[in-house]
Amino acid sequence: MKTKNLIFTGFKKLTLKKRYLVSLLTSAFFMLCVSLPVYASDVANSKLVKGTEKLIGDVTTWLMVLAPIVAGLLIIYFCIRRSAADEMDQKKWNTRIIAAVVSCIGAVLGSATLNLIIGYYK
Numbered sequence: 001m002k003t004k005n006l007i008f009t010g011f012k013k014l015t016l017k018k019r020y021l022v023s024l025l026t027s028a029f030f031m032l033c034v035s036l037p038v039y040a041s042d043v044a045n046s047k048l049v050k051g052t053e054k055l056i057g058d059v060t061t062w063l064m065v066l067a068p069i070v071a072g073l074l075i076i077y078f079c080i081r082r083s084a085a086d087e088m089d090q091k092k093w094n095t096r097i098i099a100a101v102v103s104c105i106g107a108v109l110g111s112a113t114l115n116l117i118i119g120y121y122k
Contacts, residue, residue: 056118063111071104 043049075097082093 053118053121057115060111060115060118064108064115067104067107067111071100071107074100 078093078097078100082090082097085093
């Protein structure tokens, strides 16, 4: 009985962060001790996986086509607005043009990378 009270009072004296850490480590320990074997049955050929691969492939293809078109239209719009702006506003429009170019490059590179990675799993 005394041992239980000593453990409980010792736990109460800990700060909130230390209590959280002790609880986290204890639960992680018990999760590792109780492990059940799980076997996946033909997940790679399921409809969900095949459909997701096709969806990601289609979205990345459309993104590689649409990102430059949208970026080009935005750059044209920003250039028109920049030509009608005063000196202070021209700087803002210049930064917006740069942001549109960088975003277009990022979208195309990200889409191409994702399409390349998905291509290895087919």
